[in-house]
Amino acid sequence: MLDFTPTDEQVMLIDSVRAFIAREMAPHEEEVEKLGYVPPQIEAKVRKAAIEAGLYLKHLPEEWGGLGLDAVTSALIAFEMGSSSAALAVCAGGPTHILTKCKGEQIERWLKPALAGERKEAFALTEPGAGSDARNIQTRAVKDGDHWVINGRKHFISEGDLADFFIVMCVTGENETPRGTVKRITSFLVDKGTPGFDVRKMEAVCMRGYNPTDLTFDNVRVHDNQILDEEGKGFDVANDWLYAGRVSMAANCVGRAKRAMTMANEWAASRKAFGQTISRFQGVSFKIADMATEIRAAELMTLNVAWKLDQGTCTRTDASMCKLFASEVLGRVVDHTVQIFGGMGMMMELPVQRFWRDARVERIWEGTSEIQRHIISRDLLRPYEQRG
Numbered sequence: 381m382l383d384f385t386p387t388d389e390q391v392m393l394i395d396s397v398r399a400f401i402a403r404e405m406a407p408h409e410e411e412v413e414k415l416g417y418v419p420p421q422i423e424a425k426v427r428k429a430a431i432e433a434g435l436y437l438k439h440l441p442e443e444w445g446g447l448g449l450d451a452v453t454s455a456l457i458a459f460e461m462g463s464s465s466a467a468l469a470v471c472a473g474g475p476t477h478i479l480t481k482c483k484g485e486q487i488e489r490w491l492k493p494a495l496a497g498e499r500k501e502a503f504a505l506t507e508p509g510a511g512s513d514a515r516n517i518q519t520r521a522v523k524d525g526d527h528w529v530i531n532g533r534k535h536f537i538s539e540g541d542l543a544d545f546f547i548v549m550c551v552t553g554e555n556e557t558p559r560g561t562v563k564r565i566t567s568f569l570v571d572k573g574t575p576g577f578d579v580r581k582m583e584a585v586c587m588r589g590y591n592p593t594d595l596t597f598d599n600v601r602v603h604d605n606q607i608l609d610e611e612g613k614g615f616d617v618a619n620d621w622l623y624a625g626r627v628s629m630a631a632n633c634v635g636r637a638k639r640a641m642t643m644a645n646e647w648a649a650s651r652k653a654f655g656q657t658i659s660r661f662q663g664v665s666f667k668i669a670d671m672a673t674e675i676r677a678a679e680l681m682t683l684n685v686a687w688k689l690d691q692g693t694c695t696r697t698d699a700s701m702c703k704l705f706a707s708e709v710l711g712r713v714v715d716h717t718v719q720i721f722g723g724m725g726m727m728m729e730l731p732v733q734r735f736w737r738d739a740r741v742e743r744i745w746e747g748t749s750e751i752q753r754h755i756i757s758r759d760l761l762r763p764y765e766q767r768g
């Protein structure tokens with residue numbers, strides 16, 4: 381893929397997503413930011429509008445009522461969605477494709493209500509003692525007849541305040557492998573309100589309205605049929621979430637970087653100092669040149685990796701490079717933007733500070749920059765080390 385020109389259908393879809401954001405999401409951005417949560421009536425309104433516009437299930441295959449989009453088209457949409465509020469994008473975003481792993485009675489109980497926008501899920505892997513080192517989770521589910529009893533704690537779980545049920549990663553045993561003992565991880569569907577299961581809101585400086593929560597499990601009983609996929613397959617579920625997510629996350633970063641750069645351009649071309657607009661000073665205009673160049677590179681890399689996903693040739697290094705680069709470009713772009721705004725960049729009355737705060741978490745969640753570098757360097761160096 382040496383060049384990229386969107387098809388007519390893609391252009392139409394991008395236009396409809398832009399119109400949706402302008403009509404349904406942009407008017408509520410500042411309110412959500414100020415309140416620190418999405419008011420239920422706004423959440424319901426955005427969700428209903430997304431369902432009516434056919435955008436709610438956009439990431440799902442057609443058999444589940446989705447648009448069955450290829451990864452490139454999904455990335456084009458994520459460029460647009462990324463430029464808006466994460467909390468509102470989630471209201472418009474529908475369920476994760478992982479829920480299509482539901483089978484039997486799980487389909488009626490969890491999948492269909494999620495598809496209809498009646499119930500919402502959250503994904504719970506991270507624990508106070510296990511973030512990057514996700515295989516070290518301690519939350520344990522112990523078999524008891526045809527039930528399991530869960531004990532442990534999760535934290536930083538996004539949207540736990542809005543969610544009706546959770547995909548919870550638990551240790552269900554140990555496997556002996558040539559490299560030693562490894563934990564068997566299983567994912568369970570756990571309803572909010574199950575006795576012993578408590579959800580508490582945490583407060584973050586970023587992505588206001590898209591709130592992290594702390595979950596405690598105190599002898600929480602769940603039935604065998606609450607296992608998503610199969611016992612011991614929890615990490616397949618988690619990796620599905622994380623790897624596919626990295627490309628759309630990169631696209632979100634590109635979208636946000638573009639919006640920050642637009643704000644920087646407008647400010648630079650209107651703010652005056654020393655008798656001329658600051659855009660006339662090389663110290664400012666060269667920052668804009670650097671921002672535009674890096675955004676172009678991140679955008680093309682994201683499209684290329686999405687294209688490789690569609691061809692079935694995307695490696696985990698590709699996905700990691702894409703997430704690493706786009707999130708770090710976004711960090712540099714928002715930092716330049718704040719600098720171009722000067723003191724006004726620090727004021728709560730303008731949205732620039734929000735972009736700067738929100739950008740910071742992109743280098744941390746879904747695999748920190750260090751973990752992405754670890755993955756990339758391990759994959760690259762392995763053949764050399766085996767030879768040496």
Ligand SMILES: Cc1cc2nc3c(=O)[nH]c(=O)nc-3n(C[C@H](O)[C@H](O)[C@H](O)COP(=O)(O)OP(=O)(O)OC[C@H]3O[C@@H](n4cnc5c(N)ncnc54)[C@H](O)[C@@H]3O)c2cc1C
Pocket residue numbers: 503504505506510511512513535536537538539584586592741744745746747748749750751754
């Ligand atoms: C706002 C927010 C929302 C989140 N939402 C969710 C969610 O919905 N569900 C969920 O399960 N999780 C969620 N997370 C958790 C997120 O994925 C973790 O924070 C992330 O994986 C990092 O884990 P940690 O915070 O425990 O940091 P740690 O793992 O403690 O890392 C601390 C530092 O050490 C570095 N480090 C660790 N290991 C290595 C290594 N091998 N080499 C080099 N450096 C290393 C890290 O890069 C980092 O700089 C969320 C986090 C935040 C902040």
